[in-house]
Amino acid sequence: xxxxxxxxxxxxxxxxxxxxxxxxxxxxxxxxxxxxxxxxxxxxxxxxxxxxxxxxxxxxxxxxxxxxxxxxxxxxxxxxxxxxxxxxxxxxxxxxxxxxxxxxxxxxxxxxxxxxxxxxxxxxxxxxxxxxxxxxxxxxxxxxxxxxxxxxxxxxxxxxxxxxxxxxxxxxxxxxxxxxxxxxxxxxxxxxxxxxxxxxxxxxxxxxxxxxxxxxxxxxxxxxxxxxxxxxxxxxxxxxxxxxxxxxxxxxxxxxxxxxxxxxxxxxxxxxxxxxxxxxxxxxxxxxxxxxxxxxxxxxxxxxxxxxxxxxxxxxxxxxxxxxxxxxxxxxxxxxxxxxxxxxxxxxxx
Amino acid sequence: xxxxxxxxxxxxxxxxxxxxxxxxxxxxxxxxxxxxxxxxxxxxxxxxxxxxxxxxxxxxxxxxxxxxxxxxxxxxxxxxxxxxxxxxxxxxxxxxxxxxxxxxxxxxxxxxxxxxxxxxxxxxxxxxxxxxxxxxxxxxxxxxxxxxxxxxxxxxxxxxxxxxxxxxxxxxxxxxxxxxxxxxxxxxxxxxxxxxxxxxxxxxxxxxxxx
Numbered sequence: 001x002x003x004x005x006x007x008x009x010x011x012x013x014x015x016x017x018x019x020x021x022x023x024x025x026x027x028x029x030x031x032x033x034x035x036x037x038x039x040x041x042x043x044x045x046x047x048x049x050x051x052x053x054x055x056x057x058x059x060x061x062x063x064x065x066x067x068x069x070x071x072x073x074x075x076x077x078x079x080x081x082x083x084x085x086x087x088x089x090x091x092x093x094x095x096x097x098x099x100x101x102x103x104x105x106x107x108x109x110x111x112x113x114x115x116x117x118x119x120x121x122x123x124x125x126x127x128x129x130x131x132x133x134x135x136x137x138x139x140x141x142x143x144x145x146x147x148x149x150x151x152x153x154x155x156x157x158x159x160x161x162x163x164x165x166x167x168x169x170x171x172x173x174x175x176x177x178x179x180x181x182x183x184x185x186x187x188x189x190x191x192x193x194x195x196x197x198x199x200x201x202x203x204x205x206x207x208x209x210x211x212x213x214x215x216x217x218x219x220x221x222x223x224x225x226x227x228x229x230x231x232x233x234x235x236x237x238x239x240x241x242x243x244x245x246x247x248x249x250x251x252x253x254x255x256x257x258x259x260x261x262x263x264x265x266x267x268x269x270x271x272x273x274x275x276x277x278x279x280x281x282x283x284x285x286x287x288x289x290x291x292x293x294x295x296x297x298x299x300x301x302x303x304x305x306x307x308x309x310x311x312x313x314x315x316x317x318x319x320x321x322x323x324x325x326x327x328x329x330x331x332x333x334x335x336x337x338x339x340x341x342x343x344x345x346x347x348x349x350x
Numbered sequence: 351x352x353x354x355x356x357x358x359x360x361x362x363x364x365x366x367x368x369x370x371x372x373x374x375x376x377x378x379x380x381x382x383x384x385x386x387x388x389x390x391x392x393x394x395x396x397x398x399x400x401x402x403x404x405x406x407x408x409x410x411x412x413x414x415x416x417x418x419x420x421x422x423x424x425x426x427x428x429x430x431x432x433x434x435x436x437x438x439x440x441x442x443x444x445x446x447x448x449x450x451x452x453x454x455x456x457x458x459x460x461x462x463x464x465x466x467x468x469x470x471x472x473x474x475x476x477x478x479x480x481x482x483x484x485x486x487x488x489x490x491x492x493x494x495x496x497x498x499x500x501x502x503x504x505x506x507x508x509x510x511x512x513x514x515x516x517x518x519x520x521x522x523x524x525x526x527x528x529x530x531x532x533x534x535x536x537x538x539x540x541x542x543x544x545x546x547x548x549x550x551x552x553x554x555x556x557x558x559x560x561x
Contacts, residue, residue: 045378046378047385
């Protein structure tokens, strides 16, 4: 960072460049994930997916993007034009804002503020507003249903997500994700998933913490699935019942924006889960293979594993009913997390 | 207590079933795909596949039975009777060919691939092949002409058939005339009082007019 700063000698230019870095990453990542999703989906169903564009269809994502660029931007006659046009960008901004608090490496974090984890939860809520906006502005009953479902779902699932983040914050004692990752440095046994480093807790405490942190992590992952509207919690989109829900009326680049936001969100929630509980950019082998570049490698690798897991789950599980969704959030995830919060608090004080 | 056990039991059951499902999809991920990449790879058609019709016109005797069997009338056959002195040869099944077949059209766009035209054929010259890739840009290109005769040959065959027909008609007329005379004579003999003028007033059978 200092190197770039000294090269350009202009803080504003540096700030713009640095803030654009995750965007570049997201664009590349979205292409890769688009391809991966289709291939994984097809092979899980004993199909082949794209085979005609390039070797095993590797050029298909580019073709898809090209197609979306060429498409006409249709705005329904009865739609609320301003909100309709704005919604995809609000959704993407909400997602992209989250990337500011994700530490990609020991030297790169978009915004190194003390309230990173808190802002992360707050920025995630912007996505709900965008989706609700898109659903409402489309003036279409499917879209409205999609928007409403999305709102209720995201509000319900933000509570387990926030509680899980609180648990991580409680153990590490910091809201800055960079600090949380640094706290877990030094190998796989130091990860919060396994109770955190020995420096902060005694062995008994660590052993007692492990079951609770494991449960917390599973709940965080489940809740994050709902946050990104992925199967089995894809009720807002539900193509079979709501005709893609809030993005029914969208076409061309605006639709692509929703799509990009969804994929970016997948990486974001995986990145958060990895940073909080799996040591983020720190190497699982202690000082071996650790460093700035290795940091990026480890972080992206860990996050991609969870992106793959999301895809895997998507092509395995059917969609939940609305009441089951609410049951899962309010009667299972939230009480269990309260239990974990209480237990972990007790263990840490003891 | 039971409620609590049910509650946790449900949660564990949910996690367990998720794990079972994910294990299955993971397994499928590494199984070879069943996709047949159509233009590159093709499925082998079954031995008795009913696809495009083929007519071996050399064996066709022009009996029109396939056309009559066809439920959608996609087969059109025209025939010309060969004169007695022309030998059209025999089919590979040994049937003697007595008719020219100047037109044997199958509108494959109409064909419903029922295969009903195949069994009636006495010489087994109409068969269903396993060819299924014959789409065309123009619908008219789907009318297949199986006749082997050139237009010149058809004109020639028509002319000869007409001539032969006229000849036979003339012969018939002559035969009929002699027969009538004989009849008249026979009629005259037992009753000689009847005048023989009726013979001359009898209308001569005219040769059939060409269509």
